Amino acid sequence: MASRSPKGRPRADAPPPGGAEAAATLYLVPLPIGNPGDLSPRAVEVLRAAAVIAAEDTRVALPLLRGLGIGTRPVSYHDHNEATRAPWLVERLREGRDVALVSDAGTPLVNDPGYRLVVLAAEAGVRVVALPGPCAAVVALVGSALPPDRFTFAGFLPRVAGRRAAAIADLRERPETLVLYESPHRALETLDALAAGLGDRRASLGWNLTKPGERTIRGTLASIRAELASWEYVHGEITLVIAGAEGGDEARTLALADRLIPALLAEGLEPRRVRDVVAAALSLPRGEVYRRVLAAAGEGGGGA
Numbered sequence: 001m002a003s004r005s006p007k008g009r010p011r012a013d014a015p016p017p018g019g020a021e022a023a024a025t026l027y028l029v030p031l032p033i034g035n036p037g038d039l040s041p042r043a044v045e046v047l048r049a050a051a052v053i054a055a056e057d058t059r060v061a062l063p064l065l066r067g068l069g070i071g072t073r074p075v076s077y078h079d080h081n082e083a084t085r086a087p088w089l090v091e092r093l094r095e096g097r098d099v100a101l102v103s104d105a106g107t108p109l110v111n112d113p114g115y116r117l118v119v120l121a122a123e124a125g126v127r128v129v130a131l132p133g134p135c136a137a138v139v140a141l142v143g144s145a146l147p148p149d150r151f152t153f154a155g156f157l158p159r160v161a162g163r164r165a166a167a168i169a170d171l172r173e174r175p176e177t178l179v180l181y182e183s184p185h186r187a188l189e190t191l192d193a194l195a196a197g198l199g200d201r202r203a204s205l206g207w208n209l210t211k212p213g214e215r216t217i218r219g220t221l222a223s224i225r226a227e228l229a230s231w232e233y234v235h236g237e238i239t240l241v242i243a244g245a246e247g248g249d250e251a252r253t254l255a256l257a258d259r260l261i262p263a264l265l266a267e268g269l270e271p272r273r274v275r276d277v278v279a280a281a282l283s284l285p286r287g288e289v290y291r292r293v294l295a296a297a298g299e300g301g302g303g304a
Contacts, residue, residue, distance in 0.1 A: 023096045024051075024092075024093045024094070024095070024096045024097050024098050024099070024126065024127075025093075025098050025099075025126070025127045025128070025129055026089075026093055026098075026099050026101065026117070026118070026121045026126055026127070026128045026129070027046045027050065027098065027099065027100045027101065027129050027130075027131060028101050028107070028108045028109065028114065028118070028128070028129070028130040028131060029043050029046055029047060029100050029101065029102050029108070029131050029133070030043065030102075030106060030107040030108070030131060030132070030133025030134050030135065031043075031061075031064065031102050031103065031104070031105050031106065031133075031134065032105065032134050032210065033105045033106045033134045033135070033136045033139070033209060033210050033237070034105075034208060034209060034210035034211035034214070034237070035210040035211065038133070038134045038210060039064075039133075040131070040132075040133055042131060043131055043133060044068055046098075046100055046131065047065065047068065047070055047072075047100055047102075048068070048069075048070055049098060050072065050098045050099060050100035051072075051092070051097035051098050051099070052072075052075065052089065052092050052097055052098070052099045052100070053065065053070075053072050053074040053075070053099075053100045053102065054074065054075050054076070054077035054085070054089055054099060054100070054101045054102070054117075055074040055075070055076065055077065055101075055102050055103075055104075056076075056077065056078050056102070056103040056104050056112060056113060057076070057078070057104050058073075058074045058075070058076050060104045060105075061074045061102055061104075062074060074102075077089070077101060077113060077114070077117070078113055079113050082113050082116050082117065083116070085117075086116045086117040086120050087120060089117055089121075090117070090120045090121055090124050090126065093121060093124070093126045094124065094126070101114050101117060105134070105136075106133075106134050106135050106136055107130075107133060107134065107135045110135055110137060110153070111137075111153075111155045111156065111181060134210070136181070136206065136209055136237065136239045137153050137179045137181070137239060139206065139209050139210065139239075140179065140204065140206035140209060140216075140239035140240075140241050141177065141179050141241055143204070143206065143209075143216050144177075144204035144206070144216070144218065144241035145204065145218055146177045146202060146203075146204060146241050146242075146243055147176075147177050147243075147244070148177065150175075150176035150177065150244075151176050151177040151178070151179055152171070152174055152176050152177070152178050152179070153179045153180070154167070154171060154178060154179065154180040155180060155181060156180065156181050156182065156183075157180060157182070157190060157193075159186070161193070164190070164193055165193060165196075165197060168193060168194060168197035168198060169197060171197075171198070172197060172198055172245060173245050173252055173255070174244055174245055174252075175244040175245050175246075175252075176244045177241060177242065177243060177244050178240075178241070178242040178243075178244065179239065179240070179241050179242075180239075180240050180242075181238070181239055181240075182238045182239075182240060183238070184234040184235045184236055184237075184238055185234070187228055187234050187238050188225060188228055188229060188234065190240075191221055191224060191225040191228070191240075192225065194221050194240075194242065195221040195222055195225070198221070198242065198245075200220045200221050200222045201220060201221055201242055201243045202218075202219070202220055202242075202243040203218075203219065203220055203221045203224055203240060203241060203242045203243065204216060204217065204218045204219075204224075204240075204241040205217040205224050205228075205238060205239070205240055205241075206238070206239040206240075206241070207236050207237070207238060208236040208237050209237065209239065211236075211237075221242070253282050253283075253284060254284070254288075254292075256282060257278050257282055257284060257289060257292060258292060258296075260278055260281075260282075261274055261278060261289075261292055261293050261296045262296050264277060264278070265293070265296060265297055271290070271293045271294060271297050272290075274293050275289050275290040275293050278293070
């Protein structure tokens with residue numbers, strides 16, 4: 001891309017002067033998750049100027065590019081070819097050719113391919129620029145009426161029931177809001193598994209976000225499940241937002257105490273000294289810690 005504005009001022013996306021980086025840039029370009037109007041003017045500019053456009057599915061990208069009057073034919077970059085395609089793209093960057101990476105919808109790398117390419121480009125000293133733009137996880141989170149200040153994005157849960165249950169168990173004590181994607185034909189099954197593993201928490205479901213008829217269904221995991229079950233069939237794009245664990249911070253701190261106590265006892269510290277060290281380090285009540293110390297030491301009762 002040109003590095004100067006029409007008036008001669010350096011562009012905001014121009015590489016820093018005098019650097020050792022390659023002349024070309026890898027751009028990560030978000031595409032709309034539904035509404036075509038969400039494609040930013042900057043994204044259009046980057047796509048028009050890129051020498052190479054790498055797309056998760058060229059059949060999806062090609063009509064969009066043609067609609068923008070962009071004649072560049074995209075090359076494929078997906079989970080099954082990234083081991084060979086990523087090095088090939090880095091070579092194009094080393095030759096001085098700008099590369100734009102797009103996924104089918106939303107921001108590249110967010111549950112979509114691209115991480116391997118970014119790592120290789122960074123290791124090669126290539127400039128990497130991520131453009132802001134559409135992301136279903138963020139759209140669903142901020143419209144969920146659940147706390148957005150801290151959140152964990154879990155992507156898609158495993159399809160196999162046992163592995164899915166284990167993944168949900170790993171999320172059970174997390175105090176932050178949880179965000180995940182799910183396909184429509186597994187939505188009811190996943191909601192059942194989430195309710196069983198997490199309890200019937202407050203939740204929100206974003207359906208076909210930014211598309212005509214988009215909906216946000218708020219309630220609990222059970223009430224959302226009942227709503228979906230009343231549909232003739234479940235279809236469309238689904239993003240789930242789930243409240244974090246009540247008291248999750250304390251539960252995680254106590255779990256850490258339970259790991260520290262045996263280690264300190266094994267080092268020969270007296271139980272009361274272990275109590276004092278752990279309580280001070282983790283800001284926990286001394287009495288609660290001492291009960292755990294005595295249990296770990298195989299003793300019963302005892303005061304603080």
